[in-house]
Amino acid sequence: MRPFLFVTDLHGHRGKYERTLSYARQSGAVLVINGGDICPSGHRHGDQKRFYEEFLGPHLARYQEAGIRYLTLTGNDDLGVFDALLDEICAGMPLVAHLSQRMVEVDGVPFIGMNRVTDFPFRLKDRARKDSAGHVFGNQFGRSVLSTPDGFREIPDWPEFAGTLPTIEQELEALPVPPDPSRAVYVLHGPPSGAGLDTIRGGLPVGSAATRAFLARVQPLLSLHGHIHESPEESGVWKTKIGRTVCIQPGQSAEELVVVVGNLEELSFQRKLLSVG
Numbered sequence: 001m002r003p004f005l006f007v008t009d010l011h012g013h014r015g016k017y018e019r020t021l022s023y024a025r026q027s028g029a030v031l032v033i034n035g036g037d038i039c040p041s042g043h044r045h046g047d048q049k050r051f052y053e054e055f056l057g058p059h060l061a062r063y064q065e066a067g068i069r070y071l072t073l074t075g076n077d078d079l080g081v082f083d084a085l086l087d088e089i090c091a092g093m094p095l096v097a098h099l100s101q102r103m104v105e106v107d108g109v110p111f112i113g114m115n116r117v118t119d120f121p122f123r124l125k126d127r128a129r130k131d132s133a134g135h136v137f138g139n140q141f142g143r144s145v146l147s148t149p150d151g152f153r154e155i156p157d158w159p160e161f162a163g164t165l166p167t168i169e170q171e172l173e174a175l176p177v178p179p180d181p182s183r184a185v186y187v188l189h190g191p192p193s194g195a196g197l198d199t200i201r202g203g204l205p206v207g208s209a210a211t212r213a214f215l216a217r218v219q220p221l222l223s224l225h226g227h228i229h230e231s232p233e234e235s236g237v238w239k240t241k242i243g244r245t246v247c248i249q250p251g252q253s254a255e256e257l258v259v260v261v262g263n264l265e266e267l268s269f270q271r272k273l274l275s276v277g
């Protein structure tokens with residue numbers, strides 16, 4: 001397999017999308033994986049809808065034309081109400097797929113994605129879940145909401161409501177099961193705990209113990225994560241191992257594009273910072 005690229009947390013930054021495409025062409029990548037948080041930040045319906053229709057649709061068509069596979073997750077900052085729109089965009093392009101909660105095979109390698117994340121203090125809860133049954137909720141900044149077609153619906157008692165949803169542990173169990181897990185690649189927006197991939201500004205780890213336990217048990221070839229942009233800068237770690245599984249969380253930079261160039265046969269990975277025009 002020729003190289004693939006992994007990018008995550010592009011947050012609607014068009015220059016970073018363009019740079020990813022030009023670098024994919026330049027490096028002869030056969031596949032680009034986008035780890036989620038694809039839309040402009042700010043949770044505005046109009047901004048995200050326009051981003052999908054005016055930018056991402058035509059942009060992904062250029063991958064289709066170039067013969068480069070593209071797998072994308074959504075993330076916790078992408079409004080869940082537009083997931084169907086992303087599916088619609090991808091449906092017309094055989095080389096492009098929305099990977100959230102799905103398995104897609106590329107050159108015999110199964111890729112399995114998940115956009116759900118362990119609960120965080122922020123308002124938009126479309127993707128938020130208790131990590132496991134004994135989850136302890138942190139302080140919340142502002143009122144909890146879910147996206148709807150007409151705006152947001154407030155959740156008066158978030159911990160109670162979250163108790164009615166599957167936990168991250170259960171969401172991981174419910175994912176499609178690859179025929180041979182040791183050859184599979186998991187793309188999970190939230191990072192595992194205890195591996196240095198989950199460190200927020202100030203040094204606090206916020207990763208998912210359920211994700212760590214899942215990776216330790218299933219032992220896929222590779223897991224790719226995002227979500228905590230500053231983690232590699234804070235912990236000094238962007239790549240590590242849980243048992244035999246290589247785990248990567250490259251973070252994302254404000255000024256430059258962070259991209260990982262990977263080769264699955266050699267199991268070699270390079271993290272690069274590319275300037276963005």
Ligand SMILES: [Zn+2]
Pocket residue numbers: 009011036037075077227228229
């Ligand atoms: Zn993000």
